[in-house]
Amino acid sequence: MADPKPARRRSNDPYGLRRKVLDAAASLFQSRGYATTTMQDIVARAETTAGALHHHFPTKKAIGLAVLRERVGPTVEETWLAPVTAARSTSEGVGLVFRSIQEELDARQAVNGCPLNNLALELSVADPEFRKEIQRIFGRWREALAVKLRSDKAAGRVGKIDPEAFATFIIATYSGAMAIAKAEQGTAALKICRKQILRELRA
Amino acid sequence: MADPKPARRRSNDPYGLRRKVLDAAASLFQSRGYATTTMQDIVARAETTAGALHHHFPTKKAIGLAVLRERVGPTVEETWLAPVTAARSTSEGVGLVFRSIQEELDARQAVNGCPLNNLALELSVADPEFRKEIQRIFGRWREALAVKLRSDKAAGRVGKIDPEAFATFIIATYSGAMAIAKAEQGTAALKICRKQILRELRA
Amino acid sequence: MADPKPARRRSNDPYGLRRKVLDAAASLFQSRGYATTTMQDIVARAETTAGALHHHFPTKKAIGLAVLRERVGPTVEETWLAPVTAARSTSEGVGLVFRSIQEELDARQAVNGCPLNNLALELSVADPEFRKEIQRIFGRWREALAVKLRSDKAAGRVGKIDPEAFATFIIATYSGAMAIAKAEQGTAALKICRKQILRELRA
Amino acid sequence: MADPKPARRRSNDPYGLRRKVLDAAASLFQSRGYATTTMQDIVARAETTAGALHHHFPTKKAIGLAVLRERVGPTVEETWLAPVTAARSTSEGVGLVFRSIQEELDARQAVNGCPLNNLALELSVADPEFRKEIQRIFGRWREALAVKLRSDKAAGRVGKIDPEAFATFIIATYSGAMAIAKAEQGTAALKICRKQILRELRA
DNA sequence: ACATACGGGACAGCCCGTTACT
DNA sequence: AGTAACGGGCTGTCCCGTATGT
Numbered sequence: 100m101a102d103p104k105p106a107r108r109r110s111n112d113p114y115g116l117r118r119k120v121l122d123a124a125a126s127l128f129q130s131r132g133y134a135t136t137t138m139q140d141i142v143a144r145a146e147t148t149a150g151a152l153h154h155h156f157p158t159k160k161a162i163g164l165a166v167l168r169e170r171v172g173p174t175v176e177e178t179w180l181a182p183v184t185a186a187r188s189t190s191e192g193v194g195l196v197f198r199s200i201q202e203e204l205d206a207r208q209a210v211n212g213c214p215l216n217n218l219a220l221e222l223s224v225a226d227p228e229f230r231k232e233i234q235r236i237f238g239r240w241r242e243a244l245a246v247k248l249r250s251d252k253a254a255g256r257v258g259k260i261d262p263e264a265f266a267t268f269i270i271a272t273y274s275g276a277m278a279i280a281k282a283e284q285g286t287a288a289l290k291i292c293r294k295q296i297l298r299e300l301r302a
Numbered sequence: 303m304a305d306p307k308p309a310r311r312r313s314n315d316p317y318g319l320r321r322k323v324l325d326a327a328a329s330l331f332q333s334r335g336y337a338t339t340t341m342q343d344i345v346a347r348a349e350t351t352a353g354a355l356h357h358h359f360p361t362k363k364a365i366g367l368a369v370l371r372e373r374v375g376p377t378v379e380e381t382w383l384a385p386v387t388a389a390r391s392t393s394e395g396v397g398l399v400f401r402s403i404q405e406e407l408d409a410r411q412a413v414n415g416c417p418l419n420n421l422a423l424e425l426s427v428a429d430p431e432f433r434k435e436i437q438r439i440f441g442r443w444r445e446a447l448a449v450k451l452r453s454d455k456a457a458g459r460v461g462k463i464d465p466e467a468f469a470t471f472i473i474a475t476y477s478g479a480m481a482i483a484k485a486e487q488g489t490a491a492l493k494i495c496r497k498q499i500l501r502e503l504r505a
Numbered sequence: 506m507a508d509p510k511p512a513r514r515r516s517n518d519p520y521g522l523r524r525k526v527l528d529a530a531a532s533l534f535q536s537r538g539y540a541t542t543t544m545q546d547i548v549a550r551a552e553t554t555a556g557a558l559h560h561h562f563p564t565k566k567a568i569g570l571a572v573l574r575e576r577v578g579p580t581v582e583e584t585w586l587a588p589v590t591a592a593r594s595t596s597e598g599v600g601l602v603f604r605s606i607q608e609e610l611d612a613r614q615a616v617n618g619c620p621l622n623n624l625a626l627e628l629s630v631a632d633p634e635f636r637k638e639i640q641r642i643f644g645r646w647r648e649a650l651a652v653k654l655r656s657d658k659a660a661g662r663v664g665k666i667d668p669e670a671f672a673t674f675i676i677a678t679y680s681g682a683m684a685i686a687k688a689e690q691g692t693a694a695l696k697i698c699r700k701q702i703l704r705e706l707r708a
Numbered sequence: 709m710a711d712p713k714p715a716r717r718r719s720n721d722p723y724g725l726r727r728k729v730l731d732a733a734a735s736l737f738q739s740r741g742y743a744t745t746t747m748q749d750i751v752a753r754a755e756t757t758a759g760a761l762h763h764h765f766p767t768k769k770a771i772g773l774a775v776l777r778e779r780v781g782p783t784v785e786e787t788w789l790a791p792v793t794a795a796r797s798t799s800e801g802v803g804l805v806f807r808s809i810q811e812e813l814d815a816r817q818a819v820n821g822c823p824l825n826n827l828a829l830e831l832s833v834a835d836p837e838f839r840k841e842i843q844r845i846f847g848r849w850r851e852a853l854a855v856k857l858r859s860d861k862a863a864g865r866v867g868k869i870d871p872e873a874f875a876t877f878i879i880a881t882y883s884g885a886m887a888i889a890k891a892e893q894g895t896a897a898l899k900i901c902r903k904q905i906l907r908e909l910r911a
Numbered sequence: 912a913c914a915t916a917c918g919g920g921a922c923a924g925c926c927c928g929t930t931a932c933t
Numbered sequence: 934a935g936t937a938a939c940g941g942g943c944t945g946t947c948c949c950g951t952a953t954g955t
Contacts, residue, residue, distance in 0.1 A: 109953070340926060544949060557912070560912065631744070643888065698881075720939075
C-alpha cells in the first residue's frame with residue numbers, strides 16, 4: 100500500500116491520444132531535440148503508456164515523421180505562408196511575420212529557435228526519409244514566397260529580382276536569424292534581419 | 303571474445319592522443335551530431351581506449367567544450383575571419399569565403415553544414431556552458447566582420463550601414479544558407495545568398 | 506498511422522477463422538518454434554485481428570494446446586499411423602512412411618523437422634499440460650506400431666521381438682533422424698535409418 | 709535506507725566471469741531453451757551485471773555460439789567421444805555411454821534431454837551460424853564413431869556394415885531416445901534403444 | 912463475431928563513467 | 934600514460950492480454 104497504484108483508466112480516444120502524442124513530441128523535439136528526447140519523455144508528457152503509444156507509432160522515427168508532416172509543416176504554413184499569402188505585398192507579409200515571431204519569442208523565457216530548422220539540422224543528413232519530408236516543407240515555403248514575389252514583380256512593387264532566388268534568400272536569412280536568436284537567447288538578430296530584408300525589397 | 307585479444311600496444315604520446323581524440327570527436331559531431339555520437343564511436347575513430355580517453359577528458363561534455371574551443375572556434379577563424387581580415391574589402395572577403403566553402407562542399411559527397419551552427423542548434427539551449435562558448439565564437443565572428451565593415455565605411459567603400467548589424471546579417475544569411483544546403487544536400491542556396499549579400503554591399 | 510485505416514471487413518465465419526488461426530500457428534510453430542512465434546505473427550498469417558483471435562483462444566498456450574490436439578496429433582496419425590495400419594506388414598508400412606516423408610522434404614527448400622519432436626523438445630519440460638498432450642500423441646504412435654508388430658509376430662513375419670520396445674525404438678530412430686535432418690538440412694540420415702530399421706525387421 | 713544497496717565489489721577476474729557466464733547460460737539454455745532464457749536470467753545466475761556481461765559478449769547470439777563451442781561441444785566430447793574412443797569396441801563404448809547417461813538422468817529430478825539436440829532443434833533452422841556450429845559437433849561425433857566402427861570391422865568384431873552410416877544411425881537413435889526421455893520424463897526409451905543397438909552391433 | 916485501442920511489463924542492447932591493473 | 938574489466942542505469946522496441954466499441 101506504499102504506492103497507491105495509479106489505477107489508470109482507459110480513454111478509448113484514438114484521435115485524442117494521437118494528437119496528444121504528437122503535441123508532446125513536437126514540443127519536446129523543439130525544446131530538447133529529437134535524439135535527446137526519449138520515448139519515456141513523450142509517454143510522460145502525453146500522459147499515456149508505452150503500450151498505447153506503440154499502437155499508434157511503432158517506432159520513434161514514425162513519430163518524428165508524423166511530427167514533421169502534421170505539426171512542423173502546418174506550423175510553417177500557419178505562421179509563415181498564410182500571413183504572407185494574405186498580405187498585400189511580400190514586403191508587408193514578411194515584415195509582419197518577422198515582427199509577430201519576434202514578439203512571441205520576447206514573451207517567452209527560452210528561445211528555442213525554428214522547429215523546422217532544428218529538426219532539419221539534426222535529422223536531414225542522418226535519414227533520407229526525414230530529409231525528404233524536410234525538403235518538401237522547405238519547398239512549399241520557397242514556392243509560396245516566390246509566388247508572392249512574382250505578383251509583386253508583375254505589379255511593379257519590386258525591382259528586377261529572381262523570385263525563386265530571393266525566396267531562398269529570405270528563408271536563409273530568417274533561418275540564420277533564428278539560429279542566432281537561439282544561441283544568443285534574444286531576438287536582436289531577428290530585428291536586424293527583418294530591417295535588412297525589407298530594405299532590399301524596397302530597393 | 304573467444305579470439306585472443308588484439309594485443310594493443312601503448313603509444314605514450316599524450317599530446318598526439320589528445321589531438322586524435324579532438325579530431326575524431328569534431329569530425330563525428332559534425333557528421334552525426336553531439337548526442338548521437340557515442341564515446342565508443344570517438345574511441346574507435348581515435349583508435350584508442352575508453353580508459354585513455356578518460357585520462358584526457360573526464361566527461362563527454364568536456365570533449366564537447368574542447369571541440370568548440372580548440373576545433374570549431376579555430377575553424378571559423380581560419381575559414382572566415384582570416385580571409386575576410388586579409389581581404390581588401392568586406393565584399394571581396396565575404397565573396398571569397400562563400401565561394402571557397404561552396405567549392406569545398408561541391409567536392410564532397412555529403413553536405414554536413416556549418417560546424418558551429420550544428421552544435422549551436424543542438425547544444426546552446428540545453429547547457430549554459432556550451433552556450434557561452436558558442437556565443438563567444440559568434441561574437442568574435444561578428445566583431446571581425448564589423449571591424450572590416452567599419453574600415454570599408456571609413457574608406458567610402460560602402461554606403462551608410464550599421465557595421466554591427468550588417469555583420470549579424472551576413473552571419474545569419476550564411477548560417478541559414480548552410481542550413482538549407484544541409485537539408486537540400488546542395489550548394490544552390492549558398493550561391494544565391496552570396497550574390498545577394500554582395501549586391502547589398504555594393505548598394 | 507497517418508494513412509487512412511485499411512478498412513477491414515468482417516468475415517463472420519467462426520469455424521473458418523478458427524481453422525485459419527490453427528493453420529497459421531501450426532505452420533509458424535513448426536518453422537520458428539513456439540516461443541519465437543508471436544501472437545502478432547499468428548494474427549498476420551491468419552489475416553485476422555488480435556481481438557478476433559482472442560475470441561477463439563484466450564491465451565497463447567491455448568493455441569499451443571489446440572495445435573497439438575488438432576494439428577500435430579492428426580498429422581502424426583495421417584502421415585504415420587494410417588499408412589502403417591493399412592500396410593500389410595510393419596516393414597512395408599514403416600518403409601513407405603520413411604520414403605514418403607523423405608521425398609516430401611527433398612521437394613522443399615527448408616527442412617523443419619518433425620512437428621511433434623520440435624514442440625516436444627521445446628515445451629514438454631516447461632509445462633505439464635503440454636507434456637501430457639505430447640505424451641498422449643507419443644503413446645498413440647507407439648501403440649499403433651506395437652499393434653502392427655504384434656500381428657506381424659503372430660503371422661511369423663518377424664522374429665521374437667518385444668513389440669512395445671521395438672515400437673519405441675522405431676519412433677526414437679525416426680525422431681533422431683529427423684533431428685539430424687533438420688540440423689544438416691538434408692535427408693541422408695533419414696535414408697540411413699530407414700535401411701537400418703528395415704534390416705532389423707527382417708532379421 | 710529501505711534497501712541496503714548491494715554495494716557490489718569488483719572482481720576483476722575476466723576469465724572467471726566469462727566461465728561463470730557460460731556455465732550459467734549453458735545450464736539455462738539446457739533447462740529452459742535459448743529463446744526462453746533472458747539476458748537477465750543469465751546475469752542473475754552468473755552473479756554479475758548486464759554491463760559486465762556486455763563487455764564479454766555483445767549479444768545473446770554471441771553467448772549462444774560460445775556455449776555451443778565451449779560447453780556443448782566439449783560435453784559431447786567428454787560424455788560420448790572419449791569413452792567410446794577409449795573402449796575396446798564400439799559395442800562396449802556405446803553400451804557404457806548409454807548406461808552412464810541413463811543412470812545420471814535417473815538420479816536427477818528432471819530430464820532435460822541432450823544439450824546438443826535441444827539447441828539443434830531450436831536454433832539450426834533460424835540461424836546459419838548456429839547451424840554451422842551444430843553441424844560441426846554432429847560431424848565430430850559421427851566421425852569418432854565411424855573410426856571406432858572401422859577398427860571393429862578390421863578386427864572382425866562386427867559384420868559387414870557401413871561405418872559412416874551406422875555411426876549416423878547410432879546418433880539418431882540416441883538423439884531420438886533422449887527426445888522421448890525428455891517428453892516422458894523417464895529413461896525407458898534409453899534402455900530400449902541401448903539394447904537394440906547392442907543387438908545389432910553383435911549381429 | 913469481430914475490430915480497434917490500450918495497459919503493464921519486460922526484452923535485448925548499449926551508453927557513460929569508474930575502478931583496478933600494468 | 935595507458936589498458937581492460939566492470940557497474941548501474943536507461944533506451945527503443947515489442948509482447949501478451951484485456952477492455953472497449955461495432
